[in-house]
Amino acid sequence: MIVLITGASSGFGEAAARKFVANGAQVVGTGRRGDRLEALGKELGSAFHPLIFDVGNRKQVEARLGKLPKEVAAVDVLVNNAGGAIGLDPAQSAHLDDWDAMIDSNVKGLVYCTRLLLPGMIERGRGHIVNIGSVAGNWPYPGGNVYGAAKAFVQQFSLNLRSDLLGTPVRVTDIQPGLAGGTEFSQVRFKGDEKRAAAVYEGTQPLTPEDIAETIYWVVNQPAHVNVNRIELMPVCQAFAPLAVKRQG
Ligand code: NDP
Ligand code: 8X3
Numbered sequence: 001m002i003v004l005i006t007g008a009s010s011g012f013g014e015a016a017a018r019k020f021v022a023n024g025a026q027v028v029g030t031g032r033r034g035d036r037l038e039a040l041g042k043e044l045g046s047a048f049h050p051l052i053f054d055v056g057n058r059k060q061v062e063a064r065l066g067k068l069p070k071e072v073a074a075v076d077v078l079v080n081n082a083g084g085a086i087g088l089d090p091a092q093s094a095h096l097d098d099w100d101a102m103i104d105s106n107v108k109g110l111v112y113c114t115r116l117l118l119p120g121m122i123e124r125g126r127g128h129i130v131n132i133g134s135v136a137g138n139w140p141y142p143g144g145n146v147y148g149a150a151k152a153f154v155q156q157f158s159l160n161l162r163s164d165l166l167g168t169p170v171r172v173t174d175i176q177p178g179l180a181g182g183t184e185f186s187q188v189r190f191k192g193d194e195k196r197a198a199a200v201y202e203g204t205q206p207l208t209p210e211d212i213a214e215t216i217y218w219v220v221n222q223p224a225h226v227n228v229n230r231i232e233l234m235p236v237c238q239a240f241a242p243l244a245v246k247r248q249g
Contacts, residue, residue, distance in 0.1 A: 003220075004028040004068075004075045006055055006113060007082030009036035011183030012132060015209035016079055016216050021047045023217070028072050030055070030064075030082065055082045055109025056101070065116040074124055077220050078117050080110040081132040083150070085189040088143035099146045106150035111157065118170065126224075127170040130216055131158050135178040135232060139240065151176070155230065162229065171227045173219045178234030181206035204237045 003020045007013035008029025014036075017029045021044045028049045031037055037050035049072050053060040068075070083106035086098040114129055121127025136144050137151030158174035165172065179201070186197035211233070219228045 001025040001076050002028070002072050002074055003077040003079065004030070004072075004113075004117065005079040005081055006030045006109065008040065008050075009033045011185065012177075012180070012209050012212040012216075013079070013081040014040060015213035016081065017044065017048060019210075019213040019217050021045075026072055028068065028075070055113060056104025058108070058112055061109070061112040061116065065113060073120075075117050075120065076126060077128045077130060078113060078121075079130045079132070079216060080113055080154075082109055083132070084185055085136075085144075085147040086191070088189060090143060091145045094143075094145060102146050102150050106147070107153050110154060114157075114161070118165075121170045122165075122168050125169055128220055129158075129161065129170070129172045130219060131172070131174045132212075133158070133174045133176040133230070135176055135234060137176060138232060141241070158230065162227065169224065173228045174230040175212065175215055175219070176230060176232040177207055177212055177215075178232075179204065179206045179238045180208065180212060180235075182209050205235055206237070207233065207235050 003025045005013045005016050005027060008017045009031030013029065017027045017040060020027050026047050026049065028051055029037055029040060030051045030053060032052065032054050034050065034052045037052065041048045041050050049069065051064050053064045055061060086101050087094055089095070110131060131154050133154040134151040136148040137155050140148055155174050158172050161172045181201040186200045187194065190196040215231060215233065219231070222228060
């Protein structure tokens with residue numbers, strides 16, 4: 001099995017790369033940070049193939065995915081994982097650069113990779129697109145504005161892909177994790193503010209990258225006639241807030 005995982009230089013993607021390689025797959029792991037991918041390659045050996053590009057840069061995506069090394073060109077599973085949140089500011093004061101970056105990675109990157117790898121999957125008669133969405137796409141929260149909207153896009157795009165792919169054997173799954181630690185998600189969201197990032201997980205037992213890797217591995221290894229459309233998972237310590245009401249006075 002050949003698995004291409006975007007965002008394998010950290011967090012969920014890195015854990016998923018370990019999981020698939022440990023179970024005999026060839027993994028193409030992508031990211032912008034070549035040094036991180038190289039280190040992972042040293043650990044995982046020849047079954048891991050690093051590929052450096054920015055998923056939000058269409059020219060780079062086309063160049064890299066259009067010319068995959070022959071031994072890993074027939075991708076069976078695409079895990080669209082690269083992405084994340086940048087900032088937690090309310091919409092009225094958020095930075096447009098942050099919004100651009102979130103749309104570029106979570107939305108544009110995901111559609112570019114999908115569009116480029118789908119025809120080969122259809123031609124070969126097998127394939128699975130696993131998109132990493134988020135609870136943020138289902139449940140609004142203050143400051144979630146564009147990040148949540150981007151993940152809502154991921155959900156609807158995943159469902160619409162299923163419509164287009166009806167009649168082909170290609171499967172599509174949207175995995176929607178809640179609070180998950182052990183990744184760089186909050187360091188990135190808070191732009192390197194380690195204290196603020198750490199506070200997000202204080203006193204909690206969040207999901208782990210390995211939990212998400214297990215989930216990805218499980219959906220991919222269901223019998224070929226089974227399509228898991230979407231999975232939303234949270235740590236037990238997380239649930240839903242009441243609807244907000246602004247009272248006078
Ligand atoms: P990390 O920050 O640890 O990992 C993000 C990965 O995405 C890195 O490998 C990073 O690589 C890559 N990436 C980000 N932007 C780009 C880009 N423009 N081009 C190429 N690669 C990029 O976070 P997580 O592992 O937590 O997040 C993985 C996914 O899971 C994201 O889509 C995130 O939104 C989602 N998610 C995370 C949750 C959490 O609580 N942690 C919960 C729900 C969903 P590099 O920097 O090297 O480019
Ligand atoms: C990451 C989970 O709740 O921080 O997608 O948005 S959350």
